[in-house]
Amino acid sequence: MKAAVMREHGPPEVLRLEEVPVPQPGEGEVLLRVGAVGVSYHDVVERNGTYRSDMALPVILGYEIAGTVERLGERVQGVSVGDRVCCKVFHSCGRCRFCRNGMETACPERRAVHGGYAEYVAVPDEVLVRLPDEIDFAVGCMLGPTVGVALNAIRDTARVQLGETVLVSGASGGLGLPSVELARAAGAQVIALTRSGEKAAALQELGAHHVVVADGRDFSSDVLEITGGNGADVVIDNIGSRVFTPCFKSLAVGGRYVFVGQLTKEQISINPARIFFRRATLLGVGSVRSDQLASAVRLVRQGTVHPRVAMELPLAEVARAHALVEAGGQIGRIVLRP
Numbered sequence: 001m002k003a004a005v006m007r008e009h010g011p012p013e014v015l016r017l018e019e020v021p022v023p024q025p026g027e028g029e030v031l032l033r034v035g036a037v038g039v040s041y042h043d044v045v046e047r048n049g050t051y052r053s054d055m056a057l058p059v060i061l062g063y064e065i066a067g068t069v070e071r072l073g074e075r076v077q078g079v080s081v082g083d084r085v086c087c088k089v090f091h092s093c094g095r096c097r098f099c100r101n102g103m104e105t106a107c108p109e110r111r112a113v114h115g116g117y118a119e120y121v122a123v124p125d126e127v128l129v130r131l132p133d134e135i136d137f138a139v140g141c142m143l144g145p146t147v148g149v150a151l152n153a154i155r156d157t158a159r160v161q162l163g164e165t166v167l168v169s170g171a172s173g174g175l176g177l178p179s180v181e182l183a184r185a186a187g188a189q190v191i192a193l194t195r196s197g198e199k200a201a202a203l204q205e206l207g208a209h210h211v212v213v214a215d216g217r218d219f220s221s222d223v224l225e226i227t228g229g230n231g232a233d234v235v236i237d238n239i240g241s242r243v244f245t246p247c248f249k250s251l252a253v254g255g256r257y258v259f260v261g262q263l264t265k266e267q268i269s270i271n272p273a274r275i276f277f278r279r280a281t282l283l284g285v286g287s288v289r290s291d292q293l294a295s296a297v298r299l300v301r302q303g304t305v306h307p308r309v310a311m312e313l314p315l316a317e318v319a320r321a322h323a324l325v326e327a328g329g330q331i332g333r334i335v336l337r338p
């Protein structure tokens with residue numbers, strides 16, 4: 001089969017199409033024929049080595065996978081040959097105290113899914129969620145790391161209530177777009193924070209009531225003005241340290257600050273008194289559970305969320321896909337069709 005193999009970290013060109021053997025599904029594993037694989041910014045930092053530079057090479061990247069079950073390994077449960085499926089981000093053991101208490105994403109034995117930049121990939125059956133026929137693979141592949149994680153943040157971690165105000169940072173990114181739609185669907189007033197004004201119209205189309213252009217400045221006065229001086233009840237922070245200070249200043253008294261993403265290695269610094277004077281709650285979101293991914297699939301099927309595919313490219317153009325994601329001009333996912 002053809003696969004984009006990475007033998008060293010570096011620029012997009014280190015991803016080279018090679019002929020490699022089709023993987024054999026082991027016990028509890030399933031061989032998928034890859035229908036589509038998303039290219040995320042996470043893939044970019046894994047490729048250029050700023051993140052997880054201890055990764056064993058050579059490797060086939062790609063964890064946003066949707067496809068068709070081609071073959072079953074031994075002792076596979078819950079899926080059959082021919083099923084259309086999408087994947088969550090991590091495989092977890094299913095037996096530890098975290099897995100048994102609704103925190104499978106914190107499983108100490110969790111292993112990241114990868115290998116999707118290929119015609120076939122072997123994955124554990126535990127990571128799979130059924131994808132109905134109406135949802136295209138190009139949309140299905142990205143659901144776990146985008147809609148699934150956003151649902152974890154908005155519904156299950158922040159527990160956004162009808163009538164609250166939610167500030168979403170990185171609103172035009174992979175996590176931000178579904179966060180805007182889900183917060184709107186939850187009945188909140190949504191303030192979308194984005195780096196450039198060019199994406200404002202698209203964000204309003206998705207349901208943002210207000211768009212604030214961050215542009216490296218202190219935008220908290222804009223948020224306070226929009227909210228009549230109260231600030232946002234919930235901050236869904238998909239960016240992290242780069243916007244933390246103005247985002248925290250935008251938080252209402254008694255608000256919840258939800259950490260979802262961190263794009264750089266920069267630290268944040270805050271006087272603890274600012275947290276207790278604001279009666280703030282700090283919350284961390286980690287990845288997506290199976291049941292959350294299944295909910296994400298239902299929300300897309302019923303038309304509540306509309307994940308955007310910016311562009312579909314053949315596997316041979318994987319380096320171009322990485323260059324485009326790194327440049328960051330598009331709205332929605334760039335997806336490879338192996």
Ligand SMILES: [Zn+2]
Nearest residue numbers: 093096099107
């Ligand atoms: Zn576990």
